[in-house]
Amino acid sequence: MMLKLTEFAPQESPSDDVVTLPYDARQKSRLLSKTDSGIKIGMSLPRGQVLRQGFVLTGSDHFRVRINAAPEALSIVRTEDALQFARACYHLGNRHVALQILPGELRFLTDHVLDQMLVGLGLTVTHDVLPFEPEHGAYHGHGH
Structure with a gap:
């Protein structure tokens, strides 16, 4: 199973997991990765966004993943x-x-x-x- 992350949640939202990514990966609007605990995620976000330290992503299942700068x-x-x-x-x-x-x-x-x-x-x-x-x-x- 893979979680699909498609939108930004408020930064002050609590997160269910964390994904640690290098700068190059944080510039991509489409990305397959794994959270720090090993859950497969697929990001599909608007183009032109850079994922910053502390941003929180979510999808239709409301699972929230916080971005960590590697x-x-x-x-x-x-x-x-x-x-x-x-x-x-x-x-x-x-x-x-x-x-x-x-x-x-x-x-x-x-x-x-x-x-x-x-x-x-x-x-x-x-x-x-x-x-x-x-x-x-x-x-x-x-x-x-």
Whole structure:
């Protein structure tokens, strides 16, 4: 048996299970997966949505599944220099890189070419495995 998840439930809804997905999978509108407890699920959602940490999905059977962001290999740049920070954001954004922007810190999916570009700008790049929650796109609707 497979649960079909077709709509968003209010985020404050309690969940019956959790599915942990990497960023790439959270961008898909159609996806087959398993919850963390092993239940098969099929997602069929409106196109253009990115599933964010904490979103709750449901279907006609009202079973609710909370989205969890999976830990992924990330490149991390930290600087208190506002000009360096802005330059790094500019160059990564110009390449349409999904960025998680935090105070004085940028995170993106590890890419050694991008790492070298940032080192060339005078920044230090470190690596870690963490959940990845990039910025929402400026032109995407978020109706839930």
